[in-house]
Amino acid sequence: ALTTGIVGLPNVGKSTLFNAITQAGAESANYPFCTIDPNVGIVEVPDHRLQKLTELVDPHKTVPTAFEFTDIAGIVEGASKGEGLGNKFLSHIREVDAISHVVRCFVDENITHVSGSVDPIRDIQIINLELILADLETIEKRIGKVEKMAKSKDKDAVAEYEVLVKLRDAFENEKPARSVTFTQEQEKIAKGLHLLTWKPILYVANVSEDEILDADDNPYVQKVRDFAAEENSEVIVVCAKIESEIAELEGEEKQEFLDDLGIEESGLDQLIRAAYNLLGLETYFTAGKQEVRAWTIRQGTKAPQAAGVIHTDFERGFIRAEIVGYDDLIDAGNMATAKEKGKVRLEGKEYIVQDGDVIHFRFNV
Numbered sequence: 001a002l003t004t005g006i007v008g009l010p011n012v013g014k015s016t017l018f019n020a021i022t023q024a025g026a027e028s029a030n031y032p033f034c035t036i037d038p039n040v041g042i043v044e045v046p047d048h049r050l051q052k053l054t055e056l057v058d059p060h061k062t063v064p065t066a067f068e069f070t071d072i073a074g075i076v077e078g079a080s081k082g083e084g085l086g087n088k089f090l091s092h093i094r095e096v097d098a099i100s101h102v103v104r105c106f107v108d109e110n111i112t113h114v115s116g117s118v119d120p121i122r123d124i125q126i127i128n129l130e131l132i133l134a135d136l137e138t139i140e141k142r143i144g145k146v147e148k149m150a151k152s153k154d155k156d157a158v159a160e161y162e163v164l165v166k167l168r169d170a171f172e173n174e175k176p177a178r179s180v181t182f183t184q185e186q187e188k189i190a191k192g193l194h195l196l197t198w199k200p201i202l203y204v205a206n207v208s209e210d211e212i213l214d215a216d217d218n219p220y221v222q223k224v225r226d227f228a229a230e231e232n233s234e235v236i237v238v239c240a241k242i243e244s245e246i247a248e249l250e251g252e253e254k255q256e257f258l259d260d261l262g263i264e265e266s267g268l269d270q271l272i273r274a275a276y277n278l279l280g281l282e283t284y285f286t287a288g289k290q291e292v293r294a295w296t297i298r299q300g301t302k303a304p305q306a307a308g309v310i311h312t313d314f315e316r317g318f319i320r321a322e323i324v325g326y327d328d329l330i331d332a333g334n335m336a337t338a339k340e341k342g343k344v345r346l347e348g349k350e351y352i353v354q355d356g357d358v359i360h361f362r363f364n365v
């Protein structure tokens with residue numbers, strides 16, 4: 001399963017946020033494919049469409065889709081030199097598909113900051129630099145292997161060599177791989193290098209309790225936003241402390257608490273949604289009397305593989321998919337009317353499932 005790793009310097013609120021994630025408590029029985037590991041938190045993806053479909057179909061049960069956050073502890077300056085848990089930290093980052101980087105934007109004199117003061121940009125750069133240095137090492141090794149072949153005019157080697165040199169230049173200027181402009185062809189090569197700084201990243205600005213409502217007045221948040229904008233990354237503002245309180249509540253209680261605070265959507269829910277998008281994930285639905293359920297696929301997944309997310313038998317025996325778009329179904333009010341209006345399509349093996357498709361699979365067993 002795809003996962004996003006949570007990283008951050010010590011004392012930025014990482015554990016508090018991760019605890020909120022695990023407390024929010026997805027029913028793991030519903031998600032047998034998820035990893036059971038204390039460092040992995042399963043989160044349900046908030047999706048208002050699921051509630052609408054539930055009202056429409058009135059099923060016995062409604063199940064959201066879920067995915068994983070991995071808590072990656074132990075970054076310190078010097079990680080790329082194997083300092084502290086450095087090597088372990090880097091290998092954990094290698095295993096995740098995207099990064100959520102928590103930065104401290106709250107001031108609290110009682111809580112020490114590892115570097116002595118609150119400065120989110122410096123914090124971001126400390127971690128980014130460790131990742132860049134690790135990538136530089138990867139690239140230099142690779143250059144050693146490819147250089148000779150490139151000199152003897154091997155076409156593939158020449159193409160790769162160009163990419164490697166571009167990356168080395170970036171790293172030497174302390175820029176991450178994701179900031180480098182490539183042609184489409186080069187991008188494929190770069191992707192194949194499995195670099196740490198190629199992974200998509202989002203920044204999580206952790207602000208104090210009394211700043212959550214007007215976080216943009218917080219100058220640190222503003223700095224993080226500016227920094228992120230330059231590399232086209234997203235910023236989510238949370239107050240980890242409040243999130244851990246919200247996570248203990250459910251349903252109406254949760255809504256009341258949010259209303260009292262004057263918050264529309266919890267920071268954690270925003271984070272979950274942003275991480276889901278960052279991973280390139282999409283949702284389709286199945287909607288029967290027994291169960292209305294959301295399922296996760298990667299963007300660009302074809303119908304049989306989407307069916308395979310439910311059960312491998314569905315993929316193996318796939319015949320056809322009966323599909324209605326979410327909006328069309330809601331407009332029609334029910335499945336029968338959607339059919340009358342010609343909104344229900346039959347699609348075959350090559351159909352690429354779209355976010356929001358409501359699907360009934362037909363298959364042989």
Ligand code: GDP
Binds near residue numbers: 008012017206209242
């Ligand atoms: P980690 O080392 O990054 O995992 O940080 P922790 O989650 O352990 O948090 C370090 C300290 O900061 C703890 O005492 C937390 O209670 C506190 N903390 C975390 N988030 C917030 C916050 O949003 N506001 C305030 N005031 N304190 C926080």
